[in-house]
């Protein structure tokens with residue numbers, strides 16, 4: 653596997669408290685599930701990977717370039733995009749207006765902006781909804797619009813924070829299908845506490861708990877100290893065993 657994303661000994665503070673402790677992993681093209689209970693540190697990790705939260709120590713490299721330091725910092729930051737859990741954007745904007753604005757925010761050159769917006773709409777299958785106001789979209793469509801904005805600069809690494817949470821089962825399956833297709837050509841990291849979504853999307857999972865990476869490997873190999881691997885009882889059993897039933 654050629655690594656696109658490399659995280660080296662990352663420690664991150666919020667306020668004066670260390671939230672993430674010495675996280676290291678590498679990921680290439682494909683889907684990686686980031687699994688953890690509420691408060692495990694998933695959002696903090698994604699923000700730090702996206703170049704939005706400088707670490708106390710350690711580094712985040714995209715194709716070998718550090719997102720926070722050095723000459724290639726700006727170029728590396730453009731190669732990673734985050735789909736946040738909530739998008740605080742005026743609902744009266746149309747999908748196309750939203751994407752045009754985000755293209756500007758993401759420093760997409762003006763001459764290629766319209767083409768990039770069209771490509772992003774097509775990638776998430778929202779061409780027919782381009783003229784609709786954001787506040788008239790279904791939950792699944794709104795998630796796809798949020799994913800589209802992250803695709804505008806064609807990033808090598810796409811980070812998604814709970815993008816399937818709060819949707820009905822059909823919409824969740826549609827988003828998983830979309831993410832699987834996007835993962836064919838880029839590194840896709842989906843953070844979620846929904847075991848089923850991770851299991852359906854990815855064959856590889858990183859388990860985060862109290863800001864530490866407890867596991868990084870095949871979903872089938874997640875196991876607790878008793879050695880009951882996920883392959884015996886599914887990812888959920890392996891995950892609960894791994895975190896020792898500690899869901900706080």
Ligand SMILES: Nc1ncnc2c1ncn2[C@@H]1O[C@H](COP(=O)(O)OP(=O)(O)OP(=O)(O)O)[C@@H](O)[C@H]1O
Pocket residue numbers: 666667671688689690691692693694695696697845
């Ligand atoms: N701005 C902040 N200042 C101080 N502490 C914070 C801040 N943001 C998050 N935290 C703390 O960091 C820890 C991890 O939070 P984070 O939101 O990253 O977890 P999460 O796994 O994404 O959880 P959730 O799924 O509930 O969003 C929590 O204890 C949280 O209270």
